Structures are given as C-alpha cells and as structure tokens.
Amino acid sequence: MMDRRQFVKIAASLSAAFGLSGLPEPVAAALRRIDPRTVPTLLYLQGQSCSGCSISLLQAQHPAPLALITKYSRLAFHADLSATSGGQARELIERYCRGEAGDYLLALEGAIPEKMPQACKIGDVTLASLLESAARTMTAAVAIGACACDGGIPGAEGNQTGAVGLPEFLAKRQVDKPVVRIRGCSVHPDWVWQTVVNLVEIGMPALTEAGAPQRFFSRTVHETCPRYHDFQQEIFAARLGDSGCLFNLGCLGPLTMADCSSRWWNGGTTWCVNANAPCVGCASPIFAKQKNLPFYRMKKKA
Ligand code: SF4
Ligand code: SF4
Incomplete structure (x- = not known):
C-alpha cells in the first residue's frame, strides 16, 4: 500500500x-x-557557452517549460529567463552560493575557464569563485551540455582559457558532491527535464560509468539507427545528402552513447542522421576535444 x-x-x-x-x-x-512551495530550487548558471542548451530546453513539450520551472521545480535564477537583472541578480546568485538562501540544485551550462578565470564573470565576480562557494552549499549538480560536462568546444585542444567541465573543476578541489552529466551539443530537453524531475521527486538516477543517466545514455546511436541495415549490407553514402549509412562520412554513431536514434528530436520529427548529417558524437566525452578528429571526415580510400 x-x-x-x-x-x-x-x-x-x-x-x-x-x-x-x-x-x-x-x-x-x-x-x-x-504544492509548488515544497519543490526544490534550481540555480541555473552559464559559463563559457553559446546558450544553445538553454534554447533547446525551452523546446520541452510534456510538460511544457513553464510548468517545469514553476510547478515541478522552482527556478531561482537563469540569465535568459529571469526578470531579475543587474546588481539584484548578482546578489541573489551570491546569496545562494554562500548558502544563505536555502537548499538548491545547481545547474551549470558552459565550461569554466580555469586558467583564465577573468574570461567568465557574473558582474565583477568570476564564475570560478562562485562555483567554489557553490561546491560547498549545493545539494547536487547537473552539468548541462558538452561544455559543462567535459569542456566541449571552449575546451578544444589548443584553447587559451584552460576550459574544463564541472566534474573536473570539482574533483581538483576535492569536492565530492553528486554531479549528473548530461552531454550533448545541445542537450535534448527530455534528457534534462526528466533527470531534474527524477532528482527532485525520487533521487539520484542510475548512472553510466561516464556519469550520465542510464535511461538515455546506455546504448549507442548506431544500435537503433534506421540506417543500421545499410551499415550491415555495406550500403554507404559517398556524399552528404546521399541515402545509405553515413559511416564513410565520419559518422560517430557507433562510438556515441545516446538515444537520439530512438527518441528523435524537435518533438520527435527528426534527428541528425534523418537530416542526412553524420552523428558528430556531441554526446560523447571526446566531443570537440582533438584537432585530429574534426566533425566531418571522409574515409581514406584504400
Ligand atoms: S548512419 Fe551512423 S549511426 Fe547510422 S548506421 Fe550508419 S554509422 Fe551507424
Ligand atoms: S545523433 Fe550524435 S551528433 Fe546528433 S544529437 Fe545525437 S549524439 Fe549529438
């Protein structure tokens, strides 16, 4: 009962x-x-990011974004969504980070410029110093997108800012708080909101070895790709726009753990391979890391 x-x-x-x-x-x-008064608070900060993940999150459908940030969680602050701005916003963020505004879950989108902290500030305070405070006061964190998880594009080989993801930032400071990693460039809204509701209502979801929710990231894109039969029969596209498996154009579906090929995007209407674009592995920890692994590659001729 x-x-x-x-x-x-x-x-x-x-x-x-x-x-x-x-x-x-x-x-x-x-x-x-x-009761909306009893749901936990989300403090959503942005580091080195393009805000693409925030835009993607606003494409949520069931429940709609407004319900998600007012009914099933309480959004304390988000730079694009909150009416609060200027000094008032900075004071609000600092109060949460100092632990003076109650319990909260930290959501971080974007990387942290560890070697050049002044490259990312909120007001006159560096993101890195705010996160050092938040590391002591937050209940748990959700790293949203490739940049917040592993450095992403700001952390690409040769970058000048020493951009890192939140897990690496916290590990270097011996902070042992739970961090759920939701990779992607950008993230699928289902991946984030369903994880937040899970955290709020049930607790920590089961995670993969790479720290991502098993529910979305335990199978490769390749396994449920509609072009898998083309792959098996060696029917390969030679150019972008061709039908057939995109493996010879550099598709990283076989190496990327994500459910895009079964979930689809944009309300279930399409996804990368369906739009004839190879999977670039945006949900993989190695995304954008190495100069010798560009997004688009042709297989070398024998
Ligand atoms: S298009 Fe990519 S994900 Fe799909 S079957 Fe080919 S290699 Fe696998
Ligand atoms: S199919 Fe690949 S590149 Fe496209 S969203 Fe999914 S993980 Fe990212």
Missing part, C-alpha cells in the same frame, strides 16, 4: 516520462495538487 506522498512522487516522474496528456486523470489530478 503506498501513501499519498509516494503516489505523488511516482506520478511526477511518470509525468515527465510520458507527458501529462498521456496520464490517466487521477494521476494528472494528483500532479495538479503538488
């Missing part, structure tokens, strides 16, 4: 997985009764 609290927890996670519209009315009704 489950009590009401357990029921609401399960209902909340189901809502993120399947969308409120697909739930039986009693469950949807229970979700509507969740």
Whole structure:
C-alpha cells in the first residue's frame, strides 16, 4: 500500500516520462495538487557557452517549460529567463552560493575557464569563485551540455582559457558532491527535464560509468539507427545528402552513447542522421576535444 506522498512522487516522474496528456486523470489530478512551495530550487548558471542548451530546453513539450520551472521545480535564477537583472541578480546568485538562501540544485551550462578565470564573470565576480562557494552549499549538480560536462568546444585542444567541465573543476578541489552529466551539443530537453524531475521527486538516477543517466545514455546511436541495415549490407553514402549509412562520412554513431536514434528530436520529427548529417558524437566525452578528429571526415580510400 503506498501513501499519498509516494503516489505523488511516482506520478511526477511518470509525468515527465510520458507527458501529462498521456496520464490517466487521477494521476494528472494528483500532479495538479503538488504544492509548488515544497519543490526544490534550481540555480541555473552559464559559463563559457553559446546558450544553445538553454534554447533547446525551452523546446520541452510534456510538460511544457513553464510548468517545469514553476510547478515541478522552482527556478531561482537563469540569465535568459529571469526578470531579475543587474546588481539584484548578482546578489541573489551570491546569496545562494554562500548558502544563505536555502537548499538548491545547481545547474551549470558552459565550461569554466580555469586558467583564465577573468574570461567568465557574473558582474565583477568570476564564475570560478562562485562555483567554489557553490561546491560547498549545493545539494547536487547537473552539468548541462558538452561544455559543462567535459569542456566541449571552449575546451578544444589548443584553447587559451584552460576550459574544463564541472566534474573536473570539482574533483581538483576535492569536492565530492553528486554531479549528473548530461552531454550533448545541445542537450535534448527530455534528457534534462526528466533527470531534474527524477532528482527532485525520487533521487539520484542510475548512472553510466561516464556519469550520465542510464535511461538515455546506455546504448549507442548506431544500435537503433534506421540506417543500421545499410551499415550491415555495406550500403554507404559517398556524399552528404546521399541515402545509405553515413559511416564513410565520419559518422560517430557507433562510438556515441545516446538515444537520439530512438527518441528523435524537435518533438520527435527528426534527428541528425534523418537530416542526412553524420552523428558528430556531441554526446560523447571526446566531443570537440582533438584537432585530429574534426566533425566531418571522409574515409581514406584504400
Ligand atoms: S548512419 Fe551512423 S549511426 Fe547510422 S548506421 Fe550508419 S554509422 Fe551507424
Ligand atoms: S545523433 Fe550524435 S551528433 Fe546528433 S544529437 Fe545525437 S549524439 Fe549529438
């Protein structure tokens, strides 16, 4: 026999997985009764990033973004979404980081310029110093996107800022707080919001060895690719736009753990290979790292 609290927890996670519209009315009704005053707070900071992950997150469909940041979590601050700005915003962020504003989950998008801290500031305070404070006060963190997880494009070989991801930044400071890594450039909204709801309502999700939620990152793109049969029959595209498997054009689907080929993107309408673009491995820890592994490559002729 489950009590009401357990029921609401399960209902909340189901809502993120399947969308409120697909739930039986009693469950949807229970979700509507969740008290917004009791949901945890998200402090969303951005480092060296293009804001592409934030834009992608706003494409969430079930539940819609507004419900996700007002009903199922409480957004304390986000540079693009919050009305608060200027000194008021800086003071708010600093209060959270000092632990003076209550419990919170940290969400970080973008890399941290470790060798050049002045390259990324919020007001006159470096992101690195804010994160050093947050490391002591946050409950847990979600690293959102390739840059926040592993340095991504700002951390590419030869970069001048010494850009690193949040896990490496925290490990160097001997901080042992849970960090969920959601890779991608950009991230799929389902990957983030379903993880946040899981953290809020149930707890830490099961993670892969690479620290990513198993639910989304335990199979390769290749395994469920609609062109897998072309791969098996050695029907390969010779140029972008050709039909057939994109392996000879450098597709990294066989090396990349992500469910893009079964989940699809943009509300389930398309994804990279469906648009005739090889998977560039944006959900892989090695994404954009090495100069000798460019996004597009032709297989060398024998
Ligand atoms: S297109 Fe890429 S992911 Fe799809 S079968 Fe070919 S190599 Fe695998
Ligand atoms: S298919 Fe590959 S490149 Fe495209 S979003 Fe998924 S992991 Fe990234």
